[in-house]
Amino acid sequence: MRSAKLSRKAVLLSSVTAAVAVVGGGVVIAEATADREDEPEEDRPVAEPSTDPVEDLLASMSLEDKVGQLFMVYVHGETADTGDPDAVASNRERLGADDGAAFVAAYRPGGVIYFDWANGLTSPEQVAALSNGLQAASAVPLLIATDQEYGSVVRIGEPATQFPGAMPLGATRDLDAAERAAAIAGAELRAMGLNHNFAPDADVNVDPANPVIGVRSFGSDPELVADFAAAQVRGYRAGGVAVSAKHFPGHGDTGTDSHVGLPVITHTAEEWERIDAPPFTAAIAAGADMVMSAHLQFPALDDSLAPATLSHPILTGLLRERLGFTGVVVTDALDMQGVRTEYGDDRVPVLALLAGADLLLMPPDLPLAHEAVLNAVASGELTEDRIDESVRRILGLKHSRGIVDDPETDEGAAGAVGSDEHLAAAEDIADRSVTLLANDGTLPRAGGSVLVTGWGENTTQRLAAALGANGFDAEALVTGDEPGADAIAAATAAAAGRDLVVVATRDVRAGSPQADLVAALLAGPAPVVAAAVGTPYDAAHLGEVNASLAAYSYTAPSLAALAKVIAGAVAPSGALPVDVPGASGEVLYPFGHGLGYP
Structure with missing residues (x-):
């Protein structure tokens, strides 16, 4: 070493x-x-x-070296020196190098971000070896990051511990559990050679139709989100990884996904102060190493309508000067359409730096972006002093978090990932998050014949297996997110003679075929339990089912917890972290609602 x-x-x-x-x-x-x-x-x-x-270190670097530090990108390959032809071709196209090791040696980027589709991430040992290979090739130790929010956004799957995610944590109301989950997650990431996680999500999800945040948020109450975001910042740092709160100035009230378009937030400045600002303020106070910008327009904060990632009033005026954040400002991915709608890929990195960003995440063409920043310095649009400001923050983070002194990991330590103790912690959180929204006495249920149907092939099969482990004779029949007439007919036929039907739902909207499935099943003799494995907003569109549960997650621990609650092995104790509006806009189930068993 x-x-x-x-x-x-x-x-x-x-x-x-x-x-x-x-x-x-x-x-x-x-x-x-x-x-x-x-x-x-x-x-x-x-x-x-x-x-x-x-x-x-800063003084020893050339301008080209310093500009390299401003970028974090993904590389293809399960190893740093991959020879896989597809990975090599992808690296050449996007990065101008054959493999990750050659790329980091040539460009000296600030960091690398992992994705399962780019890096395999097949086992803790493989991830650790990949991390060490990249670090060994880099003159300046790398930030190695991923988006491991858990729940609906997870890059490293089993055997790494799979926590239910943010909204289920909010449903537990247990800040100690949130901090412990992050500490465990951080320790597992660090054992695999990662030293940074793009989490927690500090957005306040006040739009039930939000297509990109939803269960990634702890809830709809600013104080609750602030408390949980701060707890997770403390936990991740204790676990050994740098932490990034996102998506500033707040992405919780939008009907557009910034991956495919440019959202507009219509909050007033006063609403921003009351709703969006508290979680970021709390995360910063708790020690957040980074804050990630959002690709969205916020007219009340910047009437130029520049996306927040490119907005000096937002990144510098609000985040730096108003909230006093002195850490690293990282952009959301620069290959997302939300930041590319008005500007070319050669202009976006320069404008982001002018706005106050430090770390430029995933430009679609790294050589083009790197050259654009160098050209901006040569022309005087950017000064080298401005580049130094950002590099100084990035290097300062690497030093303060021990990355420079100890960049690599002991590959043998990866065997501790997914330990029994860690799995038990995830199970405990899931058990305490399940929320009973409605119940006519159907639950709890002691055994019998059960049909599990609805959304998700893995979800229905895992839930059926979990019910089987709790004494039920359970069969799975997946119908998908948009079941047609044939799928609905098959489900109603399979429900004949059953003692209970459990329907897994996700992202149900008005007029959704999933609602048609539930209506058809309700016409049969068996009682119907609706189990939302995404947001709890599904309940507004499903009619009067016999019982309604919110699990907020389709991770293995959450599905196991659903089965235990249905069987009465665990009593439901979760409380809604959001308001669930009815079809007419009235509050159907209020924040804090949650039934128990008699």
């Missing part, structure tokens, strides 16, 4: 053209001695030893 660190530092220092003198353990950049041969030795200034490793 020690020799690897020294070689990386040597590679970095050799990249600069100035002569380097090491004085008292500090690195001092001096002018080339060839230009000063005529100066008497006694008249030359004596270099003072440096005491700031960040400034030493």
Whole structure:
């Protein structure tokens, strides 16, 4: 480990053209001695030893090196030196290098982000080896990150512990559980060589139709979201990873997904203060290392209608100056349409830096973006001092979180990922999150023949298996998110003679075929239990079922918890973290609602 660190530092220092003198353990950049041969030795200034490793490292870097630090991208391949033809072709197209190791050596990016579809992420040991391979190739230790929010956004699956996610945590009302879950998650990520997680989500989900946040939010109450966001910031940091609160200035009240369009937030400045700001304020106070920007327009905060990622009034005026955030501002992914609607891919990185961003996430064409920033410095649109500000923050984060001193992981430690203790913690959270919205006495149910139908092939099969483990004779029949007449007919036929029907629902809207499925099943003799495995808003569109449950998640622990609640092995104790509006806009089930068993 020690020799690897020294070689990386040597590679970095050799990249600069100035002569380097090491004085008292500090690195001092001096002018080339060839230009000063005529100066008497006694008249030359004596270099003072440096005491700031960040400034030493910054001073040793060329402009190209520094611009590289501004970017975080994904690379293809299950190993740093992948020879897989598809991965090599993808890397060449997007990054101009064959593999991750060659790319980080050439561009010296600030970091790399993992995705299962790009990196395999097939086992903790594979992830750890990939991380170490990339770190070994990088002159400056990398931020290695992923989006491991849990619940509906997860990049590293089993055997890593699968927590239910944000909204189920909100339903428990247990801040200690939220902090412990993040600490466990952080420790598992760090064991696999990751040192940064793009979580928690600090958005307040006040729009039931929000297509991109939903269960990723802790709830619709600003105080609850603030408390849980702060708890998770503390937990992730305790677990050993840097943490990023997102999506500033708030993405919880939009009907547009910024991956495919440019949302507009219509809150007033006063509503922003009351609804959107508190979770970010709390996350910053708890020690958030990064804040991620959102690709959305917020006219009350910037009447130029620039996306927040490109807005100086929002990133600098609000986040830096108003909220006092001194950490790293990271953009949301720059390959999303929300930030590309008005500007070309060569302009977006420059405009983001001018707005106050530091770390540029996933530009669609890294060589183009890198060159655009260099050209902006050459033209005077950006100054090198402005580049230094951002690089200083990025290097400062790497130093403060121990990434520079200890970038690699012990690959043997990855075997502790998904331990029995960690799995038990996820199970406990799931058990306490399930919320009983309505019940005519159908639940709890002791055994019998059950049909499990509805959304999700894995979901219905896992729920049927979990019910089987709780004494039921359960059969799964998936009908999907838009069941047609044949699928509905098959489900009603399969329900004949059953003692109970459980329908898993997700993202039900007015007029949804999932509602037609539930209506057809209600016409039969068996009682029907609707189980929402996404947001609890489904309940507004399903009619008067015999019992309605909200699990908020289709992770294995949440489905197991659903089965235990149906069987009465666990009493429902979750409380709604959102209002559930009815079809006419009235509140059908209020924030805090949750029934128990007699």
